Every structure is written in structure tokens, then in C-alpha cells.
């Protein structure tokens with residue numbers, strides 16, 4: 216579309232919008248024109264960025280993410296950190312990806328193109344060009360705006376990690392020059408790491424996407440206009456406020472479906488858009504149903520889904536590296552034509568990625584620095600949603616007698632792994648990608664489920680609702696989450712978070728010894744006299760036993776213990792122990808013996824790494840079947856770990 220027409224259109228469009236109060240503070244305003252050139256596997260872009268200096272200090276430099284430069288060469292921080300491999304797929308040597316800044320200038324002002332330089336705030340790797348700095352001729356004063364015009368060229372890599380192309384499928388994500396976040400006068404603009412996700416300010420995006428006319432397009436936000444350019448191309452215009460990123464996809468082999476979705480309580484009205492690759496059409500109902508489940512679950516448990524659209528993108532199998540990824544109001548899922556109904560990966564990925572729209576999308580914490588706030592809270596939500604809609608014991612795998620829940624899978628992942636890192640760590644400082652995933656996703660999710668069992672389901676539900684309500688669109692930190700949990704539960708929970716989030720140590724309590732020994736009548740010589748003739752003993756009416764139960768703390772972490780002790784005659788005793796010492800003994804004199812002892816009878820200690828030593832019978836029973844089940848889960852875990860999400 217020609218520029219004057221575009222301006223008229225934007226003007227008309229903006230003034231025809233209903234007057235809603237903004238949900239977020241708008242720091243950025245992006246107006247981007249993007250043209251896909253399939254022959255070059257690239258996007259030619261023109262960006263007008265209006266940026267507000269929301270601080271009290273003048274700002275004399277700007278910092279930008281150029282994420283695609285992670286795929287520029289094998290010395291980028293992203294590729295070095297993972298040995299050049301992501302999700303077991305290597306980048307194609309012939310198809311590196313990059314962001315080239317062809318021009319950057321202040322609107323009606325200085326050309327800054329020669330002022331561009333690359334910086335490496337995290338690791339000093341001079342070969343990494345994922346962060347760009349631009350020095351300004353004059354500072355942006357506090358609470359004033361600057362408008363920049365940027366011409367850029369986004370060469371897409373062959374897809375292996377989120378963004379890129381595969382044959383005629385294009386995923387344009389992390390594709391445009393994106394300004395960092397100014398916090399207390401300083402730039403928070405991290406390099407693109409192999410395990411990091413993202414952080415950005417909220418604002419307005421209007422993006423005009425031009426593609427060959429046979430391409431089906433999906434994008435963040437609402438499509439507000441479609442233009443046939445009469446030259447074999449079409450232009451689609453998308454608009455959305457209160458978001459902090461923008462992604463789009465194009466492929467002639469997508470089949471597009473629309474359905475309106477509404478919910479009464481809380482009130483939700485949105486349009487579901489499915490873009491399913493032709494080869495996966497049989498998954499349509501599974502995708503649609505799980506997305507509806509996701510919208511309902513998150514709306515009811517955290518807050519109403521507020522955007523007018525939600526777009527599900529199903530990439531072709533060969534582009535699985537682009538699957539399972541979240542963007543504002545759009546996400547990619549993962550499926551294959553050969554997935555049996557009982558393998559609930561499409562459902563799980565769909566619910567998980569939709570759910571990110573809450574923690575990554577609306578709450579929008581800094582995923583570089585505190586990845587658990589997104590992945591952990593989202594995995595916790597996903598486990599609960601999957602259990603609700605697909606069955607407590609079969610929410611991941613439901614193939615005849617073989618049933619595994621999402622919860623069991625995540626727990627197997629945690630107990631079967633090393634403990635090299637705590638949950639709270641910057642995403643690129645974990646020992647490995649595996650340790651990042653284990654802690655930020657599974658362990659964080661299980662720690663929240665454990666907190667839920669400790670506090671009670673109702674209180675935890677209120678914690679989560681309050682956290683979302685209080686912090687949506689405000690970029691909270693871990694401290695803000697803890698504050699909400701303590702406020703709502705009216706308890707000091709520092710001891711819980713210090714141990715389970717700040718330490719990699721293990722939680723393991725065990726029943727030690729169970730002993731029931733008969734208390735003998737005094738026998739032998741006492742004060743020069745024989746006491747009790749052994750023959751008299753036979754006449755004793757009742758035997759008395761000294762019953763002893765010992766509990767051992769085998770791990771470093773401390774958790775208050777409930778103990779259930781059962782005697783042979785059926786008598787039950789409940790004991791409490793603060794769990795602080797290394798062991799504790801309980802002793803009882805009874806005319807009967809112990810039958811069993813169990814710690815954690817309410818099953819609160821989800822993170823206890825060995826549940827099999829939590830109970831003991833005086834007469835040992837068999838535990839073999841449990842061990843087999845555990846082995847199977849660990850195999851299944853390898854498959855799911857590969858998916859990564």
C-alpha cells in the first residue's frame with residue numbers, strides 16, 4: 216500500500232476504535248511495515264518506534280535487541296552456549312539468520328546509522344551481536360518521547376530455535392529491532408542466550424505484513440485490514456495494544472479456521488483463529504478443544520482473557536523447532552499426524568503455550584533473569600489444567616493400561632535428576648540447558664504444588680488470583696510473588712522459599728527403624744537377691760512392648776513432619792516433629808506391637824525425592840511394581856524433554 220493511503224487509514228482506524236482504558240503503561244509504540252521475500256527467505260522491514268523515557272533521568276543512549284543475530288554465526292553467545300545445537304537440531308550451514316540495520320535515524324533529525332555499535336553486557340563475547348547500542352546526539356529528557364525510523368533486513372535462519380523458515384513455512388518471531396527496558400535509568404537489555412526468553416515494555420503494535428497472495432498469514436493482534444495489491448501480493452494489517460512483542464507466520468499450506476468463543480463467568484469474548492498445517496488437519500478438534508479448555512481454565516482461575524483474538528499456529532513437523540512457543544495473543548503448538556489420541560502432547564503444548572499468555576504475556580516478568588516466574592508458574596497451571604480436563608492419573612499418556620499424568624512425569628523428571636542449581640538463577644547461569652529446564656519448569660511447578668498442599672487449595676487459589684490481579688502488566692519479581700503469598704496466607708513463608716527456591720539441596724525424610732521389643736519383667740540379681748523366677752513369667756497376664764519409631768532426615772532441607780503410627784490392634788497415633796534435627800524417635804509402651812509408620816500421610820512433600828522410604832510396615836511388603844513404573848516414566852521423560860517448550 217502506498218504511504219499516503221496508509222497514513223489516512225491509520226488515522227481513520229485509530230479514531231474509530233472504541234475508547235477503552237489502556238490495561239498497561241504504554242512505553243513503546245511500534246508501526247512496522249514488513250515484506251516477506253520468499254526467494255531470499257527474508258523480511259524487509261521499516262519501523263517507526265516511539266519510545267517514552269519513563270524515568271526521571273535523561274537518557275543519552277538507546278539499547279536494542281537484535282535477536283536474529285544469534286543465528287549469524289557459530290560464535291554467537293546463543294550457539295556457543297549450547298554447542299551449536301538447539302532442540303537436537305543443528306543450524307543449517309547455508310542458512311544463517313541475522314538482523315541488518317540499514318538505516319536508523321531520529322524522525323526529522325539526525326541519522327544515527329554510523330553510531331550503531333554492538334555490546335555484550337552479559338558475557339563480553341565480542342562475536343555476539345544480539346544487543347545494539349546507539350548513542351544519541353542529545354539525551355531524551357525525563358518523561359519525553361523520541362521517534363526513530365529504522366530500515367532493517369531480517370534474514371531468517373532455517374528454523375531450529377523458534378524463528379525461521381522451513382520450505383514455504385515462515386515463523387517471524389524475534390525478527391525486528393526491539394528496544395530494551397529502561398529500569399531506574401539503566402538499560403536492561405540482555406544478549407540472546409540459548410536458555411533465555413524475553414523481557415520488554417508494553418505498548419502498541421501496528422504491523423503491516425506483505426506476502427505473496429497464496430500465503431496464509433497469522434499474527435499477534437487483530438487483523439484490521441486486508442489489501443490486494445494487484446501485483447501478486449497481499450498486505451494484512453494487524454493492531455494490538457497492551458502487548459510487548461509481535462510475531463507472525465506465513466505459509467501457503469496452512470488451513471485457517473475461525474470460531475468465536477465466549478464465557479459467562481468471568482465474561483470473556485474472543486475469536487479463536489487456528490492455522491493448521493495441511494498435513495495435521497486431523498488434529499483440528501484436539502487443538503480446538505484443548506485451547507477452549509485453556510481459555511476457560513486460565514480465565515476462571517486467574518482472570519478473564521482480555522484480548523479480542525487468540526491465534527493457534529501449528530507448524531509443519533519439519534519445523535518443530537518453531538513449535539511450542541508463546542507470543543502475545545499467538546502461540547505455536549506441536550503435533551504430528553501419527554500422534555495417537557492417548558498421547559496428549561498436542562493438548563499439553565496447546566494449554567501450556569496459551570497459558571504463557573498470562574505469565575509471559577500479561578504479567579510479563581523478566582524471563583532473562585527470573586525464568587521460573589513464567590515457566591514455573593505456567594507449568595504449575597498446566598499440570599492443574601491437564602488434570603482437570605484429561606484425568607488426574609492420565610493427563611499425559613492414556614494408552615490402554617499405560618497411564619501417566621503430567622504431574623507424575625514432572626515429578627519423575629525432578630527426582631531423577633542432579634541437583635546442580637537452585638530455582639532462582641539467571642537463565643544463562645544454569646549448569647546446562649537441562650538444569651535450566653528442570654529447575655525453571657518442573658521443580659518450580661512442583662514447589663508451587665507443594666506450597667498448595669501445605670497452605671490448602673483454597674488459600675493457594677487466592678494467592679494465584681491475587682498475584683495475577685495485582686501484578687498483571689507490571690513486570691513483578693520473585694519478591695512480589697512471595698509478598699502476595701505471605702499477604703494472602705497470613706504466614707511467614709520465607710523458610711519455604713529460601714529452601715526450595717534458593718537452594719539446590721534435596722528434601723528426603725525417611726522412616727528409619729520400627730522396633731517392638733517385649734518389656735521383660737526384671738530378671739537377674741538386684742541388691743543381692745534374685746528377682747522374678749523365670750517360671751513366674753509364664754504366668755504373666757499380659758506382655759508389654761516397647762515400640763519405637765525413628766524418623767530420619769536424609770536430605771539437607773527441613774520440612775515439618777506429620778507422622779502416622781498404627782499399632783497391630785488398629786490404634787492410630789498422629790505425631791508432629793519440626794523436622795530440624797537429623798533424627799527423631801517416638802516411643803510407646805503398649806500391650807501390642809507396631810504395625811506401620813508413615814511420614815507425610817497427607818502427601819504434601821511433593822519434592823521429597825524418595826517417596827518409597829516414607830512408610831514402613833513391620834512386615835515388609837513388595838515395592839517392585841513401583842520401580843518398574845518409575846523406569847517407564849523416565850523413558851517417557853526423555854521424549855518430552857526433547858520437546859523442550
Ligand SMILES: [Zn+2]
Pocket residue numbers: 567571590593860
Ligand atoms: Zn513454556
